[in-house]
Amino acid sequence: MVLKSCCVYSVGVVSVLMLILGISLVLTSVFPHLVQSMVKKQVILKNDTDAFEAWKDPPAHIYMQFYFFNLTNPQEVLDGERPAVVEIGPYTYREYRPMEQIDFQDNGTKVTAVNTKTYIFQRNMSRGPESDLIRTVNIPAMTVMERLKDKFIEANLISAYMKGTGQGLFTTRSVGELLWGYEDGLLKALKTITHDLDDVFGLFYKNNASNDGEYVFFTGQQNYRDFSRVDTWKGESSLNWWTSDECNMINGTIGTGFHPVITKNDMLYIFSSDLCRSLYTVYEEDVTVKGITGYRFVPPSSVFANLTVNPDNAGFCVPAGNCLGSGLLNVSVCKKGAPIIMSSPHFYQADEKFAQDVFGMTPNKEEHQTAIDINPLTGVVLQTAKRLQINVYVEQIPTFSQTGNVRTVVFPVAYLNESATIDDTAAKKLKAIGVQQNVVENIPFMLIGLAIIVGGIFMFLVCQQKVPESTAAERQPLLSS
Known part of the structure; x- marks a missing residue:
């Protein structure tokens, strides 16, 4: 019984930690900065890069x-x-x-x-x-x-x-x-x-x-x-x-x-x-x-x-x-x-x-x-x-x-x-980049959502816990007639 309670409360702790982590990531904009950092390194005039090819001969x-x-x-x-x-x-x-x-x-x-x-x-x-x-x-x-x-x-x-x-x-x-x-x-x-x-x-x-x-x-x-x-x-x-x-x-x-x-x-x-x-x-x-x-x-x-x-x-x-x-x-x-x-x-x-x-x-x-x-x-x-x-x-x-x-x-x-x-080809590439950007930048919000789901599961488990049944001796009256 003690082990079961520990597992239930561990779920609650995980939910709180995920929620705190998600909110922290949103406030610090870690993932948007990560995306921007990657793009800054890729958009450069250098052979064999998309940016160079588009600059060299606009499509x-x-x-x-x-x-x-x-x-x-x-x-x-x-x-x-x-x-x-x-x-x-x-x-x-x-x-x-x-x-x-x-x-x-x-x-x-x-x-x-x-x-x-x-x-x-x-x-x-x-x-x-x-x-x-x-x-x-x-x-x-x-x-x-x-x-x-x-x-x-x-x-x-x-x-x-x-x-x-x-x-x-x-x-x-x-x-x-x-x-x-x-x-x-x-x-x-x-x-x-x-x-x-x-x-x-x-x-x-x-x-x-x-x-x-x-x-x-x-x-x-x-x-x-x-x-x-x-x-x-x-x-x-x-x-x-x-x-x-x-x-x-x-x-x-x-x-x-x-x-x-x-x-x-x-x-x-x-x-x-x-x-x-x-x-x-x-x-x-x-x-x-x-x-x-x-x-x-x-x-x-x-x-x-x-x-x-x-x-x-x-x-x-x-x-x-x-x-x-x-x-x-x-x-x-x-x-x-x-x-x-x-x-x-x-x-x-x-x-x-x-x-x-x-x-x-x-x-x-x-x-x-x-x-x-x-x-x-x-x-x-x-x-x-x-x-x-x-x-x-x-x-x-x-x-x-x-x-x-x-x-x-x-x-x-x-x-x-x-x-x-x-043009349509370049637009398709940009759309794909936009999708990737949205996925990466929304990871913190996904984490917050997952934390809420886990928190819901924790509340459900807590509510489902039953009080143990009493023994026959415990059910006996304290005073007999």
Whole structure:
């Protein structure tokens, strides 16, 4: 009987110990930290790892969509009226962007590579063929006029040449020409005088089947937070276009992947050679992509805010002190002097005046916001939409009659949407990792549940214990009659 009672109470002791252990494991987050530690060691740029293969040749289908703004009232604009544009698109291209010329350095802590991009037109996903015509601002002419506006003699000569050849402030070109390049008569004539000019112009001229220079990336071997972070670009660890050291910093990855174990408080940096600068993104909301949990990160309005809103952006005002307003970035310093202004599509998050200056602008968050959905455990990009608008700074230049009485305006030319969604094979792998994560992280709760079950068994056994039956002598009355 004593042995039986010992066994029953041993069950109770085991139940209490399991309960204490389970609660302790929950409070100390031992198993979540264990999972994170394993992932940190696995997500590294190293041969034969999944992370390296996905970085080397992204398995997701990447598409680049272009939308153009067709000018409908060119003569009225020259007379000083507000431009009216109609959005035409998309013109869609399949984008291939493998890493090439890969070379590991510094005992595997860094890797050099070039990111070659190739674009293949997808007619079935486009509004029309590449031969569709678009009327827009004559960017080569505007560039030349801006360059020579303070040089009276040269300006008059070029103005006369433009009159003779019928060139004006606006031009009509095909989608293919505007994107990939066409020979421009004015640039060709000037090339004999100014040798730094190219006689071919295109928004993405020389960008197809080419790369933007050599990168050196950290592999994440020494610090998981350095995974795929850019160390140098074109041999330099900083830029030289802007007027402050902070604005010239090269920060973050190139946006195709991020370090593992991301929290909602993280600020994720991205270096964009298209924008000639680094930018940062912050957590916005939880999302689900193909059944996988993710965090959505977006660039806050402060990224492109005026220095009055964000003093850290003072260095992006070029020349120094020349700030255009919130939501715009003057990239002429890195575009060979072309008066190119970058913004979000339809001037989303920019000062209202820029959208109001052009009839046809309808900014909205859903269509025009840049967003990156990331799996927080692995840092894998689940879905992304990079949206940028190319604008031209247009103003009246007295020495060029071609500008007429045009009002000063940031003129929208086109915007792009570079998007990708994780493919089914990679999604399946991530789901499996998610299942394993849930199982491991729930071990303490399983232990607590088991402790409760064992505790229930203990209570049941205690209740089932019976008082021993009395002997015949014990049942005899103490007093006889």
